[in-house]
Amino acid sequence: MLTPLAVKIGAVSWMPKMLPIIEKCDVRLQGLTKGRLSVLDIAGLPNIVLRVPGRKTGNVRSTPLLCVPQNGGWLIAGSYFGNPKLPTWVLNLRACETAEVIYRGKTLSVGWREITGTERDQAWQTLLATWPNFAIYEQRTERLIPVFFLAPGPSKS
Numbered sequence: 001m002l003t004p005l006a007v008k009i010g011a012v013s014w015m016p017k018m019l020p021i022i023e024k025c026d027v028r029l030q031g032l033t034k035g036r037l038s039v040l041d042i043a044g045l046p047n048i049v050l051r052v053p054g055r056k057t058g059n060v061r062s063t064p065l066l067c068v069p070q071n072g073g074w075l076i077a078g079s080y081f082g083n084p085k086l087p088t089w090v091l092n093l094r095a096c097e098t099a100e101v102i103y104r105g106k107t108l109s110v111g112w113r114e115i116t117g118t119e120r121d122q123a124w125q126t127l128l129a130t131w132p133n134f135a136i137y138e139q140r141t142e143r144l145i146p147v148f149f150l151a152p153g154p155s156k157s
Contacts, residue, residue, distance in 0.1 A: 015081055026064050035105055038064050046130065048074055049102040050150075054088075055095035062102075063089040068130045073110070073151030074101065075123050082140025090146055101150055110150040123147045 026039040030049070040047035048067045051060050067074040078090040093099060093112060101110045115123050124147060128134050138145055 019081060023064070027062075030064070035102060040064060040066055046074075048076070048150075050076070050089055050093070051100035051102065051107075052089060052092040052096055055092050060100075061089065061092060063087075065089075066131055067150075068126055070126065070149070071151070073149055074103070075115075075127055076148050076150065077124075077127050077134060078146040078148070079134055079137040082137035084141050084143065086143070086146070093148065098154065099150070101152075108152045110152055111154045112148050112150045115147045115149055120147050123149070 022039060030036075030038050035049070038047055038049075046067050046069055048065055050063045050065050052063075053059065054061050065076050067076050078087050080087040094114070097111075099110050099112060101108050124134070124145075127147065134145070
């Protein structure tokens with residue numbers, strides 16, 4: 001499994017600068033494999049492609065994300081490698097009621113909710129168990145990294 005190597009690479013300080021290149025490579029890989037393989041798959045990490053309309057343009061944006069499958073849905077974190085800015089997908093998700101997830105080659109409509117308080121703390125520990133580097137990203141930024149739960153069907157407000 002390449003997961004231990006991926007964890008080491010994900011922890012290096014220059015990784016956030018490489019994100020645009022990694023994303024382009026991942027989009028290309030997914031295009032060539034018709035969505036059956038991503039960089040996260042190669043690393044042995046659970047992942048989804050989140051599809052949400054842009055809040056300004058309405059154009060659907062696809063973002064590959066590390067996830068943690070849980071209770072028939074997925075936990076995701078807006079970490080952006082600890083960048084001070086929120087990832088654009090977070091802003092777009094917050095601006096829409098439902099989204100789509102591509103998981104294991106299937107496209108599903110999902111509802112979502114942002115997790116807060118004690119529940120967020122518990123979800124954060126679950127995310128850390130899958131990707132310990134979230135702790136490093138948390139140290140790199142002053143913002144609270146948002147955590148979301150996505151599940152097939154309507155929003156779980």
